[in-house]
Amino acid sequence: MENSKRIFLKIAGVSALGLGTGILTPNVFASSGQKKEAGFKKDSNALTAKRWGMVIDTRKIESSDDLEPIINACNKIHNIPEIKNHKHEIKWIWEEEFKHAFPSKGNKYLNERIKDLPFLVLCNQCENAPCVKACPTKATFQRDDGIVLMDFHRCIGCRFCMAACPYGSRSFNFKDPKEHIKPETYNPEFPRRTKGVVEKCNFCAERLAVGKKPACVEASDGAIIFGDLEDSESEIREVLNSNYTIRRKQALGTGPSIFYII
Amino acid sequence: MNDKSKIIAGLVIFFIIFAFPIWYNMFKSKPAPELTLTEKAKAAKECVRSKEYMTKNHMQLLDVWRDKVVRHDTRVYVNTEGKEFKMSLSNTCLDCHSNKAEFCDKCHDYASVQPYCWDCHIDNPKEKNDGKQ
Numbered sequence: 001m002e003n004s005k006r007i008f009l010k011i012a013g014v015s016a017l018g019l020g021t022g023i024l025t026p027n028v029f030a031s032s033g034q035k036k037e038a039g040f041k042k043d044s045n046a047l048t049a050k051r052w053g054m055v056i057d058t059r060k061i062e063s064s065d066d067l068e069p070i071i072n073a074c075n076k077i078h079n080i081p082e083i084k085n086h087k088h089e090i091k092w093i094w095e096e097e098f099k100h101a102f103p104s105k106g107n108k109y110l111n112e113r114i115k116d117l118p119f120l121v122l123c124n125q126c127e128n129a130p131c132v133k134a135c136p137t138k139a140t141f142q143r144d145d146g147i148v149l150m151d152f153h154r155c156i157g158c159r160f161c162m163a164a165c166p167y168g169s170r171s172f173n174f175k176d177p178k179e180h181i182k183p184e185t186y187n188p189e190f191p192r193r194t195k196g197v198v199e200k201c202n203f204c205a206e207r208l209a210v211g212k213k214p215a216c217v218e219a220s221d222g223a224i225i226f227g228d229l230e231d232s233e234s235e236i237r238e239v240l241n242s243n244y245t246i247r248r249k250q251a252l253g254t255g256p257s258i259f260y261i262i
Numbered sequence: 263m264n265d266k267s268k269i270i271a272g273l274v275i276f277f278i279i280f281a282f283p284i285w286y287n288m289f290k291s292k293p294a295p296e297l298t299l300t301e302k303a304k305a306a307k308e309c310v311r312s313k314e315y316m317t318k319n320h321m322q323l324l325d326v327w328r329d330k331v332v333r334h335d336t337r338v339y340v341n342t343e344g345k346e347f348k349m350s351l352s353n354t355c356l357d358c359h360s361n362k363a364e365f366c367d368k369c370h371d372y373a374s375v376q377p378y379c380w381d382c383h384i385d386n387p388k389e390k391n392d393g394k395q
Contacts, residue, residue, distance in 0.1 A: 038311070039340045040330055040349075131270065143335060188387035189353060209337050221332045 015205035038077035045211030049228035050128075051146035052203060053257040054214075055239050056120055060223040064118050067095050071120075074201075077194040081180030090171040093122040093216055101248055114262065122216070123148065123169040123201035124248060127255030146229075146257060147203045152231040157196040163261075166249055167256075170200045229257065295368045303358040310341055310354075324351060351379060352387045360388050 009140030074080070074093045083089050090130065095118040099106045102119075129148045131140050139154035140161055162170045176195045190206060193199050204214035212218070217226040245259040278285075303309075308317045311323070327349040329337045339347045348354050359365045361386050370376065 036342055036344065038342050040336045041338045041340060041346075042336050043338060046335075141333070149332070153328060153332065186384075189386050191352070191382040194381040205335065209335060214321070234377075 015055055027236060038051055043210050046134045047208045047213070049145050050230035051183060051228065051257065052208075053146070053229035053236060053259065054217070054227040054245075055236055055259045055261060057223050057225065057239075057243075057261045058119065059118060060221070061117065061120070063169075064095060066223070067120055070216045070219045070224070073215040077183045077187055077207075078190055079177075079181050079187055081175075081177035082182065083175065083177075083180050088174045088200065090173065090177065091121065091169075094200070095119060096121045097187065102120055102246065104249065105246070116215075119260070120216075121167065121169075121248070122258065123203070124167055124254065124256035124258045125201075125203055127257065128253060130164040130166070130254060131161035131170065132217065134160040136160065143205075145155070147205060149202055149205055150198070150200060152199070153198055154189075157195040157198060157218075159197055166252055166254065170198050174199050181201060200257065278377060292372070295372050298361060298364045300358060300361050300365075301365055302360070306358055308343075309358075310339070324355075327351070352383045352385070356385065356387055360386070362386070 005041055017227070020076060063257045075082070078092060080090050080092055084254075093115065096179055098110070098114050098119055099120050100116060113261050125146055125148050127146065129140075132142050132148060136158060137156055138153045139156070140148065141151065142148050156173070159172055162172060165189055173193055174178075178194075181192060204212070204216075213226050217224045224241050225236050227234040229236060229240075240259060243261045245261050247256040247259055273288050311319075316323075327339065328351075330339075337349050339349045341347065356362060
């Protein structure tokens with residue numbers, strides 16, 4: 001009697017151990033085996049900064065003809081629809097008169113050149129972006145490098161951001177943009193947008209990610225300087241240091257990252 | 263008590279209507295569609311992940327991809343084999359599966375799923391397109 005109970009317990013113990021290791025073994029192998037977890041990485045060429053910014057040197061611009069290639073480069077690369085009707089227009093980068101771009105600086109006897117000069121305006125990539133605060137779905141957010149970006153997948157088209165933006169940098173798709181994009185210039189690398197979402201300049205986030213400067217900078221023939229505002233050694237800081245610059249509606253405290261040399 | 267036949271007839275009609283979804287689908291339902299792979303996909307042999315994983319999880323994978331790209335500025339995916347892919351719906355998935363109609367759509371039609379992605383993401387990135395699709 002005593003003996004068989006002992007044997008039974010031994011066998012039960014050994015089998016329990018066997019069962020235990022049986023369950024454990026595949027896991028042990030799986031975690032130390034060749035199969036790795038899938039992962040993510042950045043392109044090794046990606047341009048990075050603490051805070052991206054731009055200086056637009058208006059001395060290098062004479063007329064709308066100088067701005068056209070810059071604006072077209074952006075429009076083409078981002079599949080921006082061409083809608084003539086002002087109310088339905090989509091704008092990422094466009095031209096504006098001095099008195100509208102800088103309403104508080106409209107002096108009475110304004111310099112002739114400045115009065116007639118077309119100014120290039122775009123999203124200011126504000127430090128304290130009011131649109132980010134206004135967005136109820138976090139579709140608009142600010143990256144660590146200062147870029148104020150839109151996640152079109154989350155935009156519900158409420159347009160609070162448009163009301164919040166003091167620069168008119170945002171456009172709403174009242175119409176299906178598909179119908180207004182020229183087939184010859186369609187860029188299959190970048191998704192278009194759809195009726196019912198807001199859109200704006202993305203500082204070419206998709207280009208920075210693969211090591212290219214923004215399209216407008218490339219097309220500007222030196223009129224736009226792009227770089228890291230926080231890097232005291234950068235070209236943009238050198239330019240800011242040696243020239244007097246202004247920013248749009250600075251008194252509002254949004255902290256624009258676009259500077260203008262007048 | 264003479265209404266017995268009427269009640270039975272009523273019950274029969276009720277059950278026929280009640281069971282409509284069952285018998286309707288009995289004749290309607292089709293076997294899962296045969297999917298065709300493009301030459302490019304055949305040459306690659308493998309999808310981004312295993313076939314089982316893709317069949318079951320491609321929607322979650324795409325969701326992770328877009329979050330990584332748009333919100334976390336990370337554009338390269340390294341799969342379990344260590345192979346790298348640019349995370350792009352139109353330019354990666356549809357690069358291999360350029361026969362969207364015979365691949366994605368065929369299965370989605372069968373499963374009654376209508377992804378709205380193609381409102382913005384081009385579905386024929388390789389063709390000289392008119393941007394309208």
